[in-house]
Amino acid sequence: MSHYLSLSRVARLVGVSRVALQRMIKDGQLATFDGDVELEELLRVFPDVRWQDDGEFRRVEEIKRKAFAKRVFERALPDKEVLADRLFDLTSEFAAAKSLLMHYDELFKWIGAKLDDVADSGGPATAQAVVTLKQWIRQQVEAAPKEAERGRALLAEESAMRIMSAQVTVQPSGHEFFVEGNDTILEAALRAGIPLNYGCSNGNCGDCRARLVSGEVKKVHPHDYLLKEADKGNGAFLMCSYTAVSDVVIEASVAGAMDIAFQTIPTKVKAVELINERVAALHLITPRSQRLRFLAGQQVNLSADGVTGDYYVASCPCEDRHIELHVRRDNRPFARKVFEDLRKEDAVTINGPSGNFVIKMDSRRPVIFVAWEDGFAPIKSLAQHAMSLEVAESMHLYWVAEDLGQYQDNLCRAWADALDNFTYTPLKVESGVRHVAETILARHPSLIRADIYAAGPADFLHHLRDGAMARGLSPLGWHAEIVV
Numbered sequence: 464m465s466h467y468l469s470l471s472r473v474a475r476l477v478g479v480s481r482v483a484l485q486r487m488i489k490d491g492q493l494a495t496f497d498g499d500v501e502l503e504e505l506l507r508v509f510p511d512v513r514w515q516d517d518g519e520f521r522r523v524e525e526i527k528r529k530a531f532a533k534r535v536f537e538r539a540l541p542d543k544e545v546l547a548d549r550l551f552d553l554t555s556e557f558a559a560a561k562s563l564l565m566h567y568d569e570l571f572k573w574i575g576a577k578l579d580d581v582a583d584s585g586g587p588a589t590a591q592a593v594v595t596l597k598q599w600i601r602q603q604v605e606a607a608p609k610e611a612e613r614g615r616a617l618l619a620e621e622s623a624m625r626i627m628s629a630q631v632t633v634q635p636s637g638h639e640f641f642v643e644g645n646d647t648i649l650e651a652a653l654r655a656g657i658p659l660n661y662g663c664s665n666g667n668c669g670d671c672r673a674r675l676v677s678g679e680v681k682k683v684h685p686h687d688y689l690l691k692e693a694d695k696g697n698g699a700f701l702m703c704s705y706t707a708v709s710d711v712v713i714e715a716s717v718a719g720a721m722d723i724a725f726q727t728i729p730t731k732v733k734a735v736e737l738i739n740e741r742v743a744a745l746h747l748i749t750p751r752s753q754r755l756r757f758l759a760g761q762q763v764n765l766s767a768d769g770v771t772g773d774y775y776v777a778s779c780p781c782e783d784r785h786i787e788l789h790v791r792r793d794n795r796p797f798a799r800k801v802f803e804d805l806r807k808e809d810a811v812t813i814n815g816p817s818g819n820f821v822i823k824m825d826s827r828r829p830v831i832f833v834a835w836e837d838g839f840a841p842i843k844s845l846a847q848h849a850m851s852l853e854v855a856e857s858m859h860l861y862w863v864a865e866d867l868g869q870y871q872d873n874l875c876r877a878w879a880d881a882l883d884n885f886t887y888t889p890l891k892v893e894s895g896v897r898h899v900a901e902t903i904l905a906r907h908p909s910l911i912r913a914d915i916y917a918a919g920p921a922d923f924l925h926h927l928r929d930g931a932m933a934r935g936l937s938p939l940g941w942h943a944e945i946v947v
């Protein structure tokens with residue numbers, strides 16, 4: 464009997480990114496059936512993989528843990544009722560498999576008896592033929608297939624994975640993510656960087672309503688919002704109150720920049736980190752009940768003690784309550800406040816978000832990120848978001864800096880070290896905007912299949928855009944933000 468695994472589970476099991484697997488499918492190296500991979504095919508294509516080694520998946524999670532300062536891949540146990548349900552499902556599968564094996568055992572005994580009857584009723588030649596046939600059957604049953612041990616290890620790993628997490632597939636966007644530990648479906652989606660639509664995040668507004676297409680969900684938080692009985696009968700549920708018991712397919716809408724309401728969020732300073740003489744990273748933490756909804760690449764207005772300033776969010780939306788902003792030392796009042804007297808636990812209000820410089824979530828093309836000085840802030844957020852989503856075939860980051868320096872150079876090098884599909888090139892400003900643009904473009908002779916996200920001064924963006932178009936970049940692949 465064939466056993467099929469989803470591409471997301473295969474990615475976790477063999478420690479290869481989904482993007483890399485999709486490339487293998489496209490190149491004909493890995494066969495799929497309805498988007499799933501058969502166990503035997505998996506063993507054929509990855510003969511040397513050690514199932515306990517999550518490879519790139521672990522490395523990406525480690526990057527997130529270090530870089531995003533957040534809880535990722537904690538082996539937190541699910542809610543105990545969810546755990547019981549998952550164990551029950553798995554036990555039922557094992558019981559069905561065991562009863563099938565017992566049936567086959569009986570069948571073998573019956574075939575043996577029938578063959579004995581045939582041998583008794585026939586001549587010596589028939590008796591000899593039956594003996595030969597029975598010997599052959601015994602040999603076939605006893606000879607363990609070469610792949611059986613590896614297949615068993617893989618199935619054991621997959622079963623453990625199914626107890627700890629459930630896969631969610633979102634229609635119509637096609638996004639996939641895993642629900643781990645006690646997370647609701649909404650929390651798990653946001654951690655994975657998928658901006659599903661929601662409002663209050665605590666069961667009051669109904670904005671996170673989704674429809675269950677297949678699988679089983681369970682309420683883990685009560686909600687005040689009343690769903691109509693007819694809607695419930697049609698599979699409606701609130702993603703902020705429910706978790707996934709089994710692998711599920713849901714219908715839910717993904718938010719674009721225009722869908723996110725302007726918010727006013729009171730936050731506290733978690734740290735003012737002086738990265739160098741010229742730049743500080745301001746780390747803010749939002750209240751548990753009032754997270755900031757934003758998309759990577761957007762900006763916000765900050766205010767503290769009557770002083771305000773506009774800054775790009777440098778953290779990923781998947782970092783939950785943690786918001787990071789990069790503040791350049793200059794004469795702007797908010798910058799002066801950050802460098803002179805903003806302290807841990809001080810109150811800072813965030814107003815926003817605003818802006819359309821956001822990631823194209825359905826693109827599978829190679830992505831080129833270009834940051835100029837502290838234009839790195841939105842680019843960092845976008846790059847982390849792209850890593851979370853695993854959408855890009857490859858990622859190239861260019862960071863042009865001089866006054867401020869590549870102030871998070873180590874982080875960029877860590878990404879490049881850890882990810883097979885990520886390269887990082889620091890560049891100096893000194894040669895002039897045109898020359899820097901040409902240096903970047905010289906590394907990409909054809910840009911027909913590419914997306915460029917660039918944040919920097921207008922004249923630099925102008926040269927970069929013209930050169931990129933000359934190399935075949937589609938106007939739809941150009942995403943730029945003027946940062947002064």
Ligand code: FES
Pocket residue numbers: 661662663664665666667668669670671672686688701702703704
């Ligand atoms: S987000 Fe408001 S009810 Fe779920």
